[in-house]
Amino acid sequence: MAFFCPYISVNSNYLIKGSLLAATLAVTTATAAAGEISTLRQSVDYALSNNRMLAANAQSVEQASAGIADATGRLLPRVDLSTGVARSNAPGDYFGMKLNQRSITAADFNPAVMNNPGYINNYQSRVGVTMPLYQGGALWAGRKLAEHRAEASLYGHSFMRQQVVFQVISAYARVRQSQAQITAMQRAVTAADKRYRDTQEMQKRGMLIMSDVMDANVHQLRTTLKLEEAKNSFASSKEMLERVMGLNGDVTLNTEEDPQLKMPVLALQEAINHGLANRPDLKAVEEQYLASSAAVDQSRASFLPHVNLVAAQEWNASTFGVKNRNTMVGATVSMNIFAGGSDRAKHRAAQAESVSLEYKSADMKQQIHNEIGQAWRQLAESRLRYESESEALKQSEESLRIKSLRFEQGLAKTSDLLDAQVQADSARVAAIRAKYDLTVAEAALLLATGTLDEGVIQ
Structure with missing residues (x-):
C-alpha cells in the first residue's frame, strides 16, 4: 500500500510548536482584560487561552517536544562524577587501595601484615565518560521516532484547537438562537394575551361563544410554556458556552453580536482536496506512521553489535582530597546473542504497528472524504432551509395580518385566527433556528476541511 508524507524538519517542528503554543497559551484580548466578552471573536480567543482540555493537551505537546531533547542527549557523551569513601581490612581491598593511593612500602609485604593488614580508608573521586560509537542505528532511529511523535502531537493539538473553535461557534450560535427565540416568544405571549382579552370582551358582547374564549386561553397557556422552554434553552446553551x-468568573459574558464567518466558495471536489491537504488529524496519523517506521529500525538494532568508548579518571587517598590520579581509556563491544526471543517479538510488534497505521491512514482519508461530503451537502441544505424558512415567515405573517383583519370584520373564525397565529409563531422560531443552523453548518465544513481558526470570524 502506497504511503506518502512530506518530511518536516526539527527546526520546523519548533517553529510550529512556537506558533501553536503562543496562540494557545498567550492569547489575551483587551475586552477580556476589561472584564467583559461580548463578541464571538472574543469568545473564541478567550477559549483558546482558557479551555482546560486544550491546556492539558498543550502539556502533551511539551512532553513530546522533551522527547526530542532526550533522544538527542542519548547521542552525546555521558559524563558521570562520583565521590565516596570506603574502609576495609580485607587483604585484597587493603593492597588494592594501597596501590591506588601509591603508598605501598616493602613493610607491607611482610606475611603477618599481608594476612592481617588492619583497616585502611580510601577516599575516591571519579570522572567517567561514555561515548556511544555504534548502537546498530538505535539511537538515530530513536531520535527520528521522537521527532515524528512530536510532529504528530503538534498536529493533534492543532486539530484540537480547531475543534474548540467549532465548539465555541456552535455554542455561541445556540445562545444567540435562544435569545432570539425568547424575544420572538415574548412577542407571541403578548399577542396571545391580547387575543385572550379580546375574545373575552367579544364574548361578553355576544359576538363570540365560550369555546372561542377557551381556544384563546389554551393558545395563551401553550405560548407561555414555549417562552419558558426558550428561557431554559438559553440557560443551558450559555452554560455550555461558558x-x-x-x-x-473573571469576566462577564454578554453575547450581543450575531456570529458571521468568512466562507470560501468551494466546489465539493475542491473542498475534499482542501481537506486531504490540510486536515491536521490526518497529518498526525501520517507522522505516527513515520514514527512507527523509525521504531522498526530501532527494534532491528537489537540484533547488531553495540560499540562504546569509555574513559575514566579517578583519585584515591587515605584522606579526602584530589591526589594520586589514575586514568583509564578503553572500548567495549557487545552483541545480543540470545534473549529468549523478546527482541524478535518487539521487532514483530513494531512492524505490526507500522502496517496498522498505514491502514489507518488510508481509512482516515476515506473518512475525511465522507465527512466533507456530508458537511458540504448539509451546508447547501441549510442555506436552502434558511431561504425557505425566511420566505415562509414572510408569508405566514402576511396571512396572519389578513386573517386578523377578516376576524375584526367578522369574516373569520377565532380558530382560524389562532391557527394563523400559531403558524406565524412557529415560522418565526423555524426561521431563527435555520439562521443559526446555517452558521453551524458553515463552521462544520471549515472544520471538515481543516481550515477552521479564529481568523474566519468576521
Missing part, C-alpha cells in the same frame, strides 16, 4: 470557553 464551559467550552473555560470561564472562571
Whole structure:
C-alpha cells in the first residue's frame, strides 16, 4: 500500500510548536482584560487561552517536544562524577587501595601484615565518560521516532484547537438562537394575551361563544410554556458556552453580536482536496506512521553489535582530597546473542504497528472524504432551509395580518385566527433556528476541511 508524507524538519517542528503554543497559551484580548466578552471573536480567543482540555493537551505537546531533547542527549557523551569513601581490612581491598593511593612500602609485604593488614580508608573521586560509537542505528532511529511523535502531537493539538473553535461557534450560535427565540416568544405571549382579552370582551358582547374564549386561553397557556422552554434553552446553551470557553468568573459574558464567518466558495471536489491537504488529524496519523517506521529500525538494532568508548579518571587517598590520579581509556563491544526471543517479538510488534497505521491512514482519508461530503451537502441544505424558512415567515405573517383583519370584520373564525397565529409563531422560531443552523453548518465544513481558526470570524 502506497504511503506518502512530506518530511518536516526539527527546526520546523519548533517553529510550529512556537506558533501553536503562543496562540494557545498567550492569547489575551483587551475586552477580556476589561472584564467583559461580548463578541464571538472574543469568545473564541478567550477559549483558546482558557479551555482546560486544550491546556492539558498543550502539556502533551511539551512532553513530546522533551522527547526530542532526550533522544538527542542519548547521542552525546555521558559524563558521570562520583565521590565516596570506603574502609576495609580485607587483604585484597587493603593492597588494592594501597596501590591506588601509591603508598605501598616493602613493610607491607611482610606475611603477618599481608594476612592481617588492619583497616585502611580510601577516599575516591571519579570522572567517567561514555561515548556511544555504534548502537546498530538505535539511537538515530530513536531520535527520528521522537521527532515524528512530536510532529504528530503538534498536529493533534492543532486539530484540537480547531475543534474548540467549532465548539465555541456552535455554542455561541445556540445562545444567540435562544435569545432570539425568547424575544420572538415574548412577542407571541403578548399577542396571545391580547387575543385572550379580546375574545373575552367579544364574548361578553355576544359576538363570540365560550369555546372561542377557551381556544384563546389554551393558545395563551401553550405560548407561555414555549417562552419558558426558550428561557431554559438559553440557560443551558450559555452554560455550555461558558464551559467550552473555560470561564472562571473573571469576566462577564454578554453575547450581543450575531456570529458571521468568512466562507470560501468551494466546489465539493475542491473542498475534499482542501481537506486531504490540510486536515491536521490526518497529518498526525501520517507522522505516527513515520514514527512507527523509525521504531522498526530501532527494534532491528537489537540484533547488531553495540560499540562504546569509555574513559575514566579517578583519585584515591587515605584522606579526602584530589591526589594520586589514575586514568583509564578503553572500548567495549557487545552483541545480543540470545534473549529468549523478546527482541524478535518487539521487532514483530513494531512492524505490526507500522502496517496498522498505514491502514489507518488510508481509512482516515476515506473518512475525511465522507465527512466533507456530508458537511458540504448539509451546508447547501441549510442555506436552502434558511431561504425557505425566511420566505415562509414572510408569508405566514402576511396571512396572519389578513386573517386578523377578516376576524375584526367578522369574516373569520377565532380558530382560524389562532391557527394563523400559531403558524406565524412557529415560522418565526423555524426561521431563527435555520439562521443559526446555517452558521453551524458553515463552521462544520471549515472544520471538515481543516481550515477552521479564529481568523474566519468576521
